[in-house]
Amino acid sequence: MALPAFSRRFFALAAVLFCALAWIVPAPRSHAESPRREQATFAAGCFWGVQAKFDKTKGVLKTTVGYTGGTTKSPSYEQVLTHKTGHAEAIEIEFDPSVVTYAQLVDLFFTIHDPTQLNRQGPDIGTNYRSAIFYHSPEQKAVAEATKEKLNAKGQYDGKIVTEIAPAGPFYPAEEYHQKYIEKTGAPVCY
Secondary structure (H helix, E strand, O other), X not given: XXXXXXXXXXXXXXXXXXXXXXXXXXXXXXXXXOXXXXXXXXXXXXXXXXXXXXXXXXXXXXXXXXXXXXXXXXXXXXXXHOOOOOOEEEEEEEEOOOOOOHXXXXXXXXXXXXXXXXXXXXXXXXXXXXXXEEEOOHHHHHHHHHHHHHHHHHOOOOOOOOOXXXXXXXXXXXXXXXXXHHHHHOOOOOO
């Protein structure tokens, strides 16, 4: 028995719409397939050593070294070294907050450099080597400020923490030869 013409057209249209929706609407992904991603940005002196430390942290999905906190658009390493761009050598981190929290990353940040040194780390001197946390949300700002305050109150360091806490602005990835530098070259970890 054949369907009336109206019914055939209805079923054909329904089939087309179903196929179109199946193509447009992505299938849900499990948490294991697609981790949640948040960003953190830190400056703690020479970015090579900072990247090497964060790359070993469980829950860190990706790190990129670069420049932020200044006024020059798309600066080169050589420009940043002149101390005229206002940028700091920094690391941008993508992390899964269900594995590692932002607070844990801030704690690690404070252990891998001397946050009491103003505009320097070890032998590296200049504003491009300053200690800074560039926050991406009010929650990150609150965590950074509370951690800094807690460490100062505990007398964790010999001097007062001078780490700048500022909103994240444009981040400019450093040249490719700087990315994973210690991993690629086997160079000792810098300050």
